[in-house]
Amino acid sequence: MWGIFSYAFVVGGCALQALASYDFVPDVTGMQLGKFVDPLPVQYDLAGSQAFKSNISSSYWASSYIYGSDNHQYLAVSHFLSLESGVSVRRSSILDVTNSCFYNQSTTIAGLPSSVSGNTTGVKIKFDDYGFISTTDDPLGSINIYSTDPASIFNITFSLTSPVILNGGQGSFLWETVIANEWSMPKGTTTGSLTSGGKSIAIDPKRSFTWYDRQFQSSGASQWTWFALHTTNSLTKARKSYSIWFSPDGQGGTKGFATVRAQDGVQVVVAANLTTRGSSWLSPHSGNEYATAWTLKLADGSFFNITSIRKDQEMIDSQALTSTYEGFVNVEGEGVSGYGVVEIQPPVSF
């Protein structure tokens, strides 16, 4: 019955979407490092960068765009973050994109798990209720992410089958006052299951994918807005993936840039401007105010209207010590449409 609506039908801050509104299509070409990465003067080795490092801030982030066996589309987010101080944050969320009234998340602050102290090559983050673990000897092979916290239950395995986005062109950029290292694998093949409404939902690997993001640097920026977007040109059907950063420049201004990867794996870096539209959302959980709609302009002339499909997509721990917005967004541009995730980090509070 929801299929009759071609646009979102808003009920009390959440919405019903048409079934299969979004084209979640994985890349199956492989990373093609020899073609796209090896010739570039990147300052670190991608495979080597998978290993955990305790003396810097280290982030493993995944967002899985899922077509489920119940014909609903889902977004599952998994993030493990560790700070130089030895504090870690692990968080997971599931949003039913087709019926965005269903959202839940769990965020836990802890120390480092003992699994990271071993001499591992890939990623090995293992808690009782959360995992982010390489399942292949090749650190750039496959990764299993799971959450058994009752608020968000999933067990997903993805493979690194996409040409990467080297953020800033080389995978390193000035992030407020520090040099951040970040590479993104936008559309890896994905299998597994998640739980929604108490039912186990199987993932359709042909219509699902995962964006994997590895970032590490000393310390970090004080606040930012980041977009991971995917668009399809309505005429040519050409697809693009974007990693777009807006962060303070340390002198009262903002730096903005998009690293854009075309379907064939070729990437370009363009300057970007962001303005907020519409009303913001005041979180009753944290007191933070989050923008929920934006106009994004790129220096190549493209522009996009971006809108969160549900207001409350805030990931926050039970004591409200740390909060970050990780929201599914709808994207409309001239002749293109798409979707993605916005990450909003309010001024860091802990």
Ligand SMILES: *[C@@H]1O[C@H](CO)[C@@H](O)[C@H](O)[C@H]1NC(C)=O
């Ligand atoms: C972190 O430790 C590694 C060796 O374990 C070292 O190569 C690197 O320089 C250190 N980084 C910082 C920021 O101290």
Ligand SMILES: *[C@@H]1O[C@H](CO)[C@@H](O)[C@H](O)[C@H]1NC(C)=O
């Ligand atoms: C880690 O493994 C490498 C290669 O196997 C070895 O050279 C190194 O000594 C090991 N480091 C520790 C701390 O065990």
Ligand SMILES: *[C@@H]1O[C@H](CO)[C@@H](O)[C@H](O)[C@H]1NC(C)=O
């Ligand atoms: C989220 O999950 C927790 C744990 O199961 C539950 O107590 C809570 O009611 C859920 N919240 C929502 C909004 O569904």
Ligand SMILES: *[C@@H]1O[C@H](CO)[C@@H](O)[C@H](O)[C@H]1NC(C)=O
């Ligand atoms: C996730 O699924 C895999 C494959 O079915 C299984 O081996 C593993 O035990 C599961 N993990 C959890 C935490 O349930």
Ligand SMILES: *[C@@H]1O[C@H](CO)[C@@H](O)[C@H](O)[C@H]1NC(C)=O
């Ligand atoms: C971004 O904004 C600045 C300042 O208003 C302007 O100079 C620049 O041309 C804008 N760039 C784009 C891509 O719109």
Ligand SMILES: *[C@@H]1O[C@H](CO)[C@@H](O)[C@H](O)[C@H]1NC(C)=O
């Ligand atoms: C973006 O939103 C503005 C304001 O609502 C509207 O005028 C414009 O047509 C939209 N552009 C696209 C490409 O959807």
